[in-house]
Amino acid sequence: MHTSKHRFQMAVLAVRFAALVAAGAWAWAEEESEKMLVKPTPQQAAWQDLEMIGFAHFGMNTFTDREWGRGDEDPGLFNPTELDARQWVRALKSAGIKLLILTAKHHDGFCLWPSRYTEHSVKSSPWRGGKGDVVREVADACRQGGIKFGVYLSPWDRHQPTYGSPAYNQFFLNQLRELLTNYGPIAEVWFDGACGEGPNGKKQEYDWGSYYRLVRELQPDALIAICGPDIRWVGNESGVAREDETSVQPAGDGACRWHPAECDVSIRPGWFYHPAEDQQVKTLEQLMDIYYQSVGRNSVLLLNVPPDPRGLIHENDAARLAEFGAEIERRFGQSLAETSGGGGVVQLALRQPAVVDHVVIMEDIRQGERVRGYVVEGFANGKWRELCRGAVIGHKRIHSFGPVEVTAVRLRCLDNAAEPAIRKLAVYDTR
16 A cells, blocks of 8 residues: 555656646747747837828929939929928828928939039029028928938939949938938938939949948938838838738748838829829828728838928828828727737627727737737627637737627637737727
8 A cells, every 4th residue: 555655646746747847848838939039129119109101202303293303304493482391290290190201312313402412402493592401391390290200312313423333322322321410310211222224324233231331320220111121112002011911021041030011102193292183182081991901901101292392281182181180080099998918818898788890909019920810709699709800910900890789809819929919909989
């Protein structure tokens, strides 16, 4: 009996030891999984929190009624006699936009600041008697208005004679240095990949590495977008992300990196202002559709609003921006209920039965994208029924569905890279 008791105790100890080993292995596996997760930089996470940012295509094309200038335009054409960047900021803020990117130089090479390295700039125009600086006025207006400021600098320059030679890369770096040192904090530097012929008929081999290093040196908190390592182009100019857009992207050699998507679209058919498009400003319904398919799909919406030749956001555009912001606030300004939590299930109980037609889910992306598959269910008539499902949550997912009365809502995470960290689960009645 004594021997049997001893064997029993040994068996119990063995089971406990095996359980501890298993628990330790699970904890180790969880720890390793955590280490392998790709995570954003603090700057990327803060940028994704902005959700909506603005573009202002403004320059020589505004006065020639073109989309792409040739580079041979007379600087005397540039003369926005009523320019008020504060009005731009007010209009954009009414939509909830929190950052404005200005086209400091487009493909025609005309500079909206008095660059030391070319005469093809505002200093050769009649505006402000040749003493004006659009970049300065917009940067100051953004700072005063409480939004961030960014710059677009076109690598393609159809005016600069050195374009198509190694000397142009230094010219471009000189201009980039001016923008990065003279206008305060820059939140985003926007490079597109346009590479056409210059005035000498040659194309340029861009020294991207030098461009990036200069940005990192002079504006270490700035994010480099599109042709850059921090933010990627979603792949179209319609403002539409993929259904399950993920910020975790292949980086080669089987590795991944955090490279979130930016959805660019213009409020008008064109990117620069054209008077013929005054009645073609996108409708509120169109803008809301874009919002759902960009912000609602784990992406940042970059909405272009082009100032007119007066130097103002046109009345039609300004009115639509205000409507857009008001509608977002009406639908999502106040939830019926919301919660946060970790683990595979997050449940939200309503105080009383309520009709819901939208759910918003957010992960704490500072800890990476952990959820790989999920379903949202509502409790009604004594049972759970599916409301929506998806694969990626990321910063934010917005789902809409037919109105349904429920007493509770739950998020079940079906496939996870690590333990889910849900920043927000909220339900809304937007009718």
